[in-house]
Amino acid sequence: MRSDLEVADIFRSAGPAYRAAHAGHLSLAQLKVMSAVETCRTAALGGHVEACQDCGHWRVAYNSCRNRHCPKCQGAAARTWLAEREADLLPVGYFHVVFTLPAEVADIAFQNKALLVNADPKIPRSGLSRTFGAADETNHESEGFLIAP
Numbered sequence: 001m002r003s004d005l006e007v008a009d010i011f012r013s014a015g016p017a018y019r020a021a022h023a024g025h026l027s028l029a030q031l032k033v034m035s036a037v038e039t040c041r042t043a044a045l046g047g048h049v050e051a052c053q054d055c056g057h058w059r060v061a062y063n064s065c066r067n068r069h070c071p072k073c074q075g076a077a078a079r080t081w082l083a084e085r086e087a088d089l090l091p092v093g094y095f096h097v098v099f100t101l102p103a104e105v106a107d108i109a110f111q112n113k114a115l116l117v118n119a120d121p122k123i124p125r126s127g128l129s130r131t132f133g134a135a136d137e138t139n140h141e142s143e144g145f146l147i148a149p
Contacts, residue, residue, distance in 0.1 A: 007071050011038045036067035092149045 011034050019026065019034070039045050041062040051058040064073035101109055108115065 008037050008040060033067060033069045036065035037070050037072070040065040040067070040070050040072050090149055095148050097148050 015034055015038060019031065041064050043062060045063040045065060047060050047062040049058055050061050064070070066073060068074055
């Protein structure tokens with residue numbers, strides 16, 4: 001059942017003004033997410049006809065954007081993914097470890113994030129949730145975090 005108000009409705013009504021007001025400050029990735037959410041399950045993405053073979057009832061079902069940020073089409077997938085990850089957890093407490101990279105490493109990490117993650121085999125890849133956050137463009141200082149039992 002559809003709720004009264006969706007993120008897509010807000011993006012469609014306020015998105016153009018928001019993008020104009022923040023022109024030059026939104027990344028291409030952010031603009032693409034907004035566009036995907038706005039057009040998700042609309043005629044803009046096409047659709048298909050679903051028909052009942054018994055009674056002949058039919059309806060048009062519009063295609064989803066399949067963007068991982070879209071709450072409309074990825075909500076169920078996100079819940080399934082989370083349940084699968086929770087099943088992998090050990091029955092112990094976990095800690096959120098945040099660290100700042102040394103300046104000598106930060107420039108390399110900023111340009112090649114995968115190189116640093118793969119450089120130390122003692123860092124479990126499954127536990128490394130996010131390698132680096134938003135870096136300051138002037139000094140490339142980066143933060144990272146991992147989840148440790």
